[in-house]
Amino acid sequence: MKAPVLSSWFTRGAVAAPPDIASASLRSDRFRLEREGDWRRLESIVARMERGGLKRIPDDDLLALPALYRTAASSLAVARETSLDAATLAYLEALVQRAWFQVYGPPKGFGAWLRDFLLGGWSRTVRALWLDICIALFVMVAGSIVGWLLVARDEAWYYRLVPGGMAETRVPGASREELLATLATEENAAGLSTFAAYLFSNNSAVCILAFALGFAFGIPSLLLLVHNMALLGALVWLFAGQGLTLELAAWLSVHGTTELFGILLSGAAGLHIGRSMAFPGSQPVLAAAAQAGRRGAVVMVGVVIMMVVAALLEAFPRQLVEGTGPRFLIGGMMLAFWLAYFFLYRPRRPQEDSA
């Protein structure tokens, strides 16, 4: 198996002309020689398609492809019943399989898929996950309340929830001025773009983890949500102690409305997979998981886009825009935009086969 694969990379073309049909003494070999030209043509078209140059293939060949594919498929069906030539049968099986992958290949290119995705596909999928989104939202709210309550009862929890390196001045017992300083703006934009790139890469990885963990019946996804939101709850408790709740909310809302929405969606996508594996309904578990996984994957592509937006917002407007009002305005606008995009924007579904 291995040797022919490697050798096929180096030896290409050089096909000997088939012998005269009449010279074959066997009926099945005459059958084969009559059709061999079509098979070879199909093979060369398929090989060119596999190499990726769909544009370089002449229109004649592309038009002939379905007919040639069906010819080869019917040749295989006939040969199985009439021929005992193992080599020809193996060749035909391989050829039909390769052609099948191309004829029934991906329904559209990545560009076309992305356009459909942005113009309706994404929001449609998000709406399909409404129940999971509700559950994930509930868990997130509960998580932040738990975080608040834990820290309010015992300050030691704060150090457990909030990693030390992340915010040194934001610790229990910090003065109002110190806390306000962490919400202040930078003087200029220098260094912020690196910050944005770092944030994006980091947050997207967290979201992908939340999605992937959904495989274990969704429980780890929910735990991850609780953990992240408990951190937020602890932070809110800290700032509320100094009467800075509103300032913190404004500071967070700039990017948080996008970022938390993204985390919510990835948690919901993970939960969706876990839920459909635990309760597959009338489908087999594997089919249900596959369906949910594909749906979740669409949401996750969107989440990565949201993380790009969130990172840009977090790095530039949040650090540059001063004042509670403007910050709330940016955050509120983003939230309104996402809600409208997901739940109000309902373009008609494009006509296509649902394969």
Added chain:
Amino acid sequence: MSAAPRPSRGPGKRQRIMVTPEGLALPIALASRGSRAGALIIDVLIIVFGLVAFHLLMFWIAGGLLEGTALDVEAAPRGAQEFLQILLVIIVFVTWYGYFLVQELGPRGATLGKRAVGIRIAARSGGRLPPEAVIARNLMRDIELFYPLGFILVLLAGTTMGEELGPLAWIATAWFALFLLLPFFNRDALRAGDIIAGTWVVETPRTRLAGTLSTQGAAATRGESEVTGARYEFGEAELSVYGEKELQTLERMLRESPPEALTAVHATICRKIGWEPGAGDERAFLEAFYAQLRAKLEGDMRFGKRKADKFS
């Protein structure tokens, strides 16, 4: 689900049947776990070496920025430095997630590593392979492979440092190892990403069309040998000794085997059909025998009579 297990082929535990929309049953072979691991190792090596080379290039450029500033980091142009840093972070992210995605979305459905070992991904249902499936299966790879491996390595490092491992660490390791070993726990060698996406990994067949045997040598001349001029004719009784399995074995020998092996086959067949084996004209004898046996078996086939092997 048009794909069904196929128990009939003995050695082929990895053989499955895929039914095309034309109703044609195509045999496909699942990729072995070993070849998939090999493909992944090749891919990871490509990514790692590519990224290391890219890092070196970036450092070289960053080093160039320091020149002419008396090697004072503060004096180097800040915007350019920042740009390089962003480029680095973005490129690493895009490479890590995009490498598999872009290649598996292509017409080959395979990464460089998969192509090297001759495998590709396909939809388990036998239908089209939607882009969502490729995305889903690739998003799972981190948690299946790199988290478990990282976790186990950290644990190993911890034990060599003499750290005490709590039961929680062991439970977490077992949990991660479960993902890593998932392909060994199901018949189709599905990893978690395959389950989520509804895909599986199959071998890509690359068979060349071999020559027609009935146009060569004694098979084309109705049993007449070019060497001796003798004509080999086999009777009904002599041709009904063997079945399809033996015919196809003989076909393979005629296509591939050296003359010494053909001598042995020649002797065996002669003994079986009660002829006195001669010497020097083995190939012509076998070609004639092959052509006439195949003509007989194919003739019977058209009347619905099939003889699987010499025992039936």
